Amino acid sequence: MTIDLRSDTVTQPTEQMREAILHAEVGDDVYGEDPTINELQEQAAAQLGKEAGLFVTSGTQGNLLAVLSQTERGDEVILGEDSHLFYSETGSLAAIAGVQTRTLESVNGQMTIERIAKSIRTTTDLHQPKTGLVCLENTHARSGGSILPLSYMEKVADLAGGMNIPIHLDGSRLFNASVRLGVDVQDITQYAGTVLICLSKGLSAPMGSILVGDQPTINRARRWRKALGGGTRQAGIVGAAGQVALASMVDRLAIDHTNAEVLADGLHRLPELRIINEEVHSNIVIVSLEQLPIDATLFIQRLKDQGILVSRMNERQVRLVTHREISRADVERVVRVIKEMVQEV
Ligand SMILES: *Cc1c(COP(=O)(O)O)cnc(C)c1O
Secondary structure (H helix, E strand, C coil): CCEECCCHHHCCCCHHHHHHHHCCCCCCHHHCCCHHHHHHHHHHHHHHCCCEEEEECCHHHHHHHHHHCCCCCCCEEEEECCCHHHHCCCCHHHHHHCCEEEEECCECCECCHHHHHHHCCCCCCCCCCCEEEEEEECCECCCCCECCCHHHHHHHHHHHHHCCCCEEEEECCHHHHHHHHCCCHHHHHCCCCEEEEECCCCCCCCCCEEEEECHHHHHHHHHHHHHCCCCCCCCHHHHHHHHHHHHHCCCCHHHHHHHHHHHHHHHHCCCCCEECCCCCCCCEEEEECCCCCCCHHHHHHHHHHCCEECEEEECCEEEEECCCCCCHHHHHHHHHHHHHHHHHC
16 A cells, blocks of 8 residues: 655545535536535635635635735735745746745745835835735745744734735645644634635645635636636535535644654654754654765655655655545554665665
């Protein structure tokens, strides 16, 4: 049996999801007539404490819609240099939204408040773009699933809010943060105007994300979604699985966090390896191979030969992600296999 630690996106829909899909009541969602999608959007908006929700095909689409519906062409968007929006969304902010990215250095997903404050432009000077949006990411993927402290989010909200600049929260793994912090998810979402969540990662739905925000913003996002080819018809077929995801898959994320800690702890004991995110906040472990004579490509291949899949961050770093289909025994096996391997090379 393969142990797939590349991403939590590999999770298969549960039996309960397949059952819900089979019996989903559906309609034409472009007409706004899919009862399952309407219910899912309302459920997500209520859960996240916002007025309205929009079902979208992917997190990337939802993030792009958040930008399109809250900025004008030529606006500047402030975001972290290693944010998913900047780093991993195919340049869509430039290519499609026509905005200019103002990327700031970020440590554990946090740009300093001082740098954000300095970077905000509200001038009416003809030469300068204006800041249209500030983007945060929680949990923060590239730093290893880091959680943004609530106090940090509050500071960003105070700063941007005071200048009438909207905040978008890329919360693809937002529930990992709320579960780990032991807070209501709204304690986090209160600091952002729009929030994106993914149903298809740790929550195990086959596809789909939801963008929530105030009604006018979501109305604009709906128009842009149509323009991007994201209007779908009997979408309740997949939305039904999303309902199960929100209703019953959130609390179990704690198991993934425990497994990630066990994994990091086991690997941390190997002097040949270094864990980049020493304090594992959620379900991602990033391992540095600097001390090894082999690079990431070879490391990944050797593990693959033993039925273990991990993903590549760069030439010297790999990423391991725990999820519903990774058991404690799997994690222990992975530690054993890696231990043997690093001692051999
Ligand atoms: C996965 C992810 C997304 C969106 O990914 P899709 O594959 O487009 O659904 C956005 N932001 C972060 C932080 C992510 O981890």
